[in-house]
Amino acid sequence: MIRRILSLAILALPTTAQAFPVTVQSCDRQVTFAEPPRRAVSNDxxxxxxxxxxGLRDRMAGYTGISGWKTLDERLRADIQQLPELSPRYPGREVLLGAxxxxxxxxxxxxxxxxxEVTPDTLAPFGIPVYELSESCIHxxxxxxxxxxxxxxxxxxxxxIFGVPDRAEALIESWRKDLAAQPATGATRPRVFVYDSGEDAPFTAGRYAMPTAxxxxxxxxxxxEDFAKSWATIGWEEVIARDPEVILIVDYGEVTAEQKRDFMVSNPAFATVTAVREDNFVTLDYVAATPGPRNIEAVGILAEAFARAGE
Incomplete structure (x- = not known):
């Protein structure tokens, strides 16, 4: 509720008029916008x-890439309201053109x-500019x-891009304040393994994925942290050798967080892993573990879990 009230307060702020065209850096490209988009599409x-x-819902034609992988929770379902999902997974060019x-x-x-099929280069001839998620630029x-x-x-x-720089700066400032207010976990720095998915070999977060931050x-x-990848697969042997003290489970998809935990707890191969032996598991929804507004509250959830693990 506090986050929703804060968001409404941010949207109520007066917005300073911004001159167009405007140019922003998107990964290794500069993208220029002659005017704010009116029919934007977001993925994920x-x-x-x-x-x-x-506050850009009225500038959106729809979204893609959610229901094919994940389930909308009540918070996001209420916010999206009548926005259409144009594709349950990655959209093809025809989906974006049709919208x-x-x-x-x-x-x-x-x-x-x-x-x-869908990249900044392939969409450019159709007049659809792309802004790339910063975390993903490592690719x-x-x-x-x-x-x-x-x-x-x-x-x-x-x-x-959308001509609302004041809203953006107010939102960023609120995030910075919330981060600064997070409680300290103490002198120890628990070793954490991010378990996204996979039983034969785990899919996990490396140096360039948001869970590291x-x-x-x-x-x-x-x-x-020294694994020079974003989200990638490694071997279980590496996980066992590094002996995590806390296991962070990313919750999404058909395999539940509880099933992922049960897999590790019931497998004798992990019996020596400190986090398994001491039952130090913490769960984040996918939307909190990937770059977005819920990253701030995710830090609080992790800090509490780390403090419990250190007791």
Missing amino acids: VNLTELMLAL DADFYFAGWNYGMNVGG VMEKPKASFEDLFNDARNLGK LIEAAGGVNIL
């Missing part, structure tokens, strides 16, 4: 929430694949490891 639940947090889209907010592996360029600056950068750039902000360290 976290990018859609960021658009909504900035008369004039903007696509997506990321690499968040609605676009390198060399795929097309070198960048620093994931941080909250990725999220702030996206909010700021969307504010410029969330874990650090909450006072822990991702055991794969």
Whole structure:
């Protein structure tokens, strides 16, 4: 409720007129907008929430890539209201053209694949500019490891693109204050493993994925902070060798968080892992573990879990 009231307060702020055209940096490209988009499309639940947090629902033609992978929770379902889902998974070009889209907010592996049908290059001839999620830029360029600056950068750039820079700066400032108010976890920095999915080999978060930033902000360290990947698959042997003290489960898809926990607890291969032995598990919804407005509350959830693990 506090977050919803704060969002409404941000939307009520007077907006300083912004001159167009405006140019923003999107990964390794500069993208110029002659005017604010009027029929934007976002892909994935976290990018859609960021658009909504900035009060841009009336500028959207719809969204893609949610129901085919995840379930809308009550908060997002209420915010989306009558916005149509144009495609349950990644959209093809024809979906965006059929929606008369004039903007696509997506990321690499968040609605676009390198060399795929839908990319900034393939959409340019149809007059559909693309803004790329900052966290995902590692797939097309070198960048620093994931941080909250990725999220702030996206909010700021969307504010410029849509001509609402004051809203964006107010939102960023509220996030910074909330982060600063998070309780400290103590002197220890628990070793954390991010378990997204997979039994034969786990899909996890490396150096360039948002959970690394969330874990650090909450006072822990991702055991794969030195893994020079975003979201990727590794071997269980590496996880066992690094002996995580806390296991962060990302909850989405057909396999529940409880099923993922049961898999690890019941498997003798993990019996020596501290987090399994001491039952130190914490769960984040996908929308909180990927770049978006719920990252702030995610830090609080993790900080509480880390504090319990240290008791």
